[in-house]
Amino acid sequence: MREPVKEIEVARAVIVYLNDLKWEVFQEVTGAGGRADIVARQGSIFWVIEVKTKFGLPVIGQAKGWVPHAHLVSVATPSSPGELGKDVCRLFGVGILSASGTYSDGSGTTEILRPRLNRKPWKLPMLCEEHKTYAEAGTNGGGYFTPFRRTIRLVEEQVRLHPGITVKTLVDIVDHHYASDSTARQCLAKWIMGGEIPGYTVQYEGRKNVVVKIEKPEEGEGT
Numbered sequence: 001m002r003e004p005v006k007e008i009e010v011a012r013a014v015i016v017y018l019n020d021l022k023w024e025v026f027q028e029v030t031g032a033g034g035r036a037d038i039v040a041r042q043g044s045i046f047w048v049i050e051v052k053t054k055f056g057l058p059v060i061g062q063a064k065g066w067v068p069h070a071h072l073v074s075v076a077t078p079s080s081p082g083e084l085g086k087d088v089c090r091l092f093g094v095g096i097l098s099a100s101g102t103y104s105d106g107s108g109t110t111e112i113l114r115p116r117l118n119r120k121p122w123k124l125p126m127l128c129e130e131h132k133t134y135a136e137a138g139t140n141g142g143g144y145f146t147p148f149r150r151t152i153r154l155v156e157e158q159v160r161l162h163p164g165i166t167v168k169t170l171v172d173i174v175d176h177h178y179a180s181d182s183t184a185r186q187c188l189a190k191w192i193m194g195g196e197i198p199g200y201t202v203q204y205e206g207r208k209n210v211v212v213k214i215e216k217p218e219e220g221e222g223t
Contacts, residue, residue, distance in 0.1 A: 005078050011037055011051045013099045014076045017109035023047065030147065031125030033066030038076075039125055046124050047072040047115075049097065055081045063094045068122045072115040086113055093118070126150075126177065147177035155188060156197045159211050167192075167202060167209040185209070 015025050015038065023040035030036075038049040048070040052059035055077040066073045074095035081089075081096065089096055095115030100108045128150050154174045159165060171184045178184035189202045189209050203212050 005053055007037075007051055007053050010053060010076060010078055010099045013109050014038060014049060014051060014097060017097070017099070018049075026127050029125045029127065031066075031069060032123040033069040033125070034062060036066060036125065039070070039127060041127065045072065046070045046121065047074070048125075049074045049076050051076045051099075053078060055079060055085055055096075060085075060088060060092070060094060063089075064092045067093055067118065069124060070121050071118050073118075074111075074113075074115050076109075080112055089113055151176045151178075151188075152191065152196050155192075159192075159197055159200055163213065165211050167211065170211065 011027075015027075018025050018038070018040045021042075023042045026039045026041070028035065028037065029039045033048065036048045037051040040047040040049065048063070048066040050059050050062045050066070050073075052075065055075070059075045059077065063073050063075045072095065073093070074097050075089065076097035076099045078098070078100050080098045080100075086096065090113065093116030094113075095111065096113040098108075098110050098112050126147050151174065154176070155170055158170055158174060162169075167185050167189050170188060171181050176184045176188075178187060191197075192200055192211060193202050197211075199214055200211055201214055202209050204210075
């Protein structure tokens, strides 16, 4: 008896299909529309694809949330929906990919309904290189790369390159995800002091918040 198809297998087939069409693929991306299984980019066009093992209202609902925030939005499932399912997707401007056949090489993946083009997305997802490989689309274990994690990684790089850097300078040179620099300064100081960057903390020196390395006590000190 054949085992049920897994969501991650369907996603892999879709990714092969997208790669063949020269789309740049990002996986498990968070944004204004929620968390997208796949975001494909070709030039300036963003295409969000939500993947499920069964076609139905849950996957349509997920896709609908992305419609204002991407140029194209589709769902991908192993089976082709009936006419009613197509009509519902057409109503919301959502496309349909049928990812059936051999999942390892993407054969059998076809577009059976084209998504409606949104020429002016409201808030496109922020993409970075880590989204390509950090977590596979269809992952249900909670591992995914967030804008916060990207900011912390960039901050950590600068902290190690520039000992004694101030929090203000960090905010000035790092492409952070916060809505304003003032919010970034407050939040980053809190997160660094909370241990988000191991081995470093923030000290108040004069009128500046400075990121400093936590010095380990000399052996025998304090005993």
